[in-house]
Amino acid sequence: MGNASGRQKQKPLILGPAPGSGMGAYSVAFDTLSDHELATLKESKSPDAFYLPWKSGDVTEGEIDLTNHDLTYFFTANLSGCSLWYKFQDDRIVIRHEARTDGGSQNLHKLAGFKCVVDSSLNPDDVQLSVDQETMIRKARYYVVYALFDHEARQVEFRAQLVAQETNLLNRQESYDLVKVTAVVVKFPRR
Numbered sequence: 445m446g447n448a449s450g451r452q453k454q455k456p457l458i459l460g461p462a463p464g465s466g467m468g469a470y471s472v473a474f475d476t477l478s479d480h481e482l483a484t485l486k487e488s489k490s491p492d493a494f495y496l497p498w499k500s501g502d503v504t505e506g507e508i509d510l511t512n513h514d515l516t517y518f519f520t521a522n523l524s525g526c527s528l529w530y531k532f533q534d535d536r537i538v539i540r541h542e543a544r545t546d547g548g549s550q551n552l553h554k555l556a557g558f559k560c561v562v563d564s565s566l567n568p569d570d571v572q573l574s575v576d577q578e579t580m581i582r583k584a585r586y587y588v589v590y591a592l593f594d595h596e597a598r599q600v601e602f603r604a605q606l607v608a609q610e611t612n613l614l615n616r617q618e619s620y621d622l623v624k625v626t627a628v629v630v631k632f633p634r635r
Contacts, residue, residue, distance in 0.1 A: 457482075507536045517593070589604045600629075
């Protein structure tokens with residue numbers, strides 16, 4: 445994650461294809477490309493990242509042990525109408541990815557003690573998909589959410605990036621642009 449200095453236009457951080465084995469701990473490698481940074485997850489005996497997938501029409505939930513100081517990154521699937529929630533429980537953080545959030549499911553999360561990080565269904569202008577039939581250019585806007593764990597400061601910073609992506613459906617070339625980033629910093633509970 446090399447362009448955080450602010451000297452150049454910030455690039456979106458895009459998660460590469462999800463690992464075949466799904467939810468769990470992985471090793472992450474970062475590559476800086478012309479218009480985005482790419483995070484690639486792979487199986488490892490010394491993981492430093494946790495990945496939470498999504499499930500169509502349902503909620504997925506993962507737990508991260510906050511006493512494991514080796515895990516410093518969190519990634520989830522892109523949000524396009526979904527929401528991301530968290531709560532602390534003992535020495536763990538429990539994170540939920542809710543597909544296609546509605547008011548009823550949001551109330552259930554709140555009653556269970558979860559707090560919302562981002563709800564991508566709130567602003568319909570944020571999540572869009574269109575295809576120009578003449579040029580065969582697909583334009584999409586969606587949220588990419590990741591988190592950084594700072595065990596020394598005892599906090600986690602969730603970063604929700606609104607990303608604009610263009611894909612040429614004929615030659616599969618893609619380009620990315622960062623529309624906006626919001627950060628939610630959450631302190632770990634006191635011991």
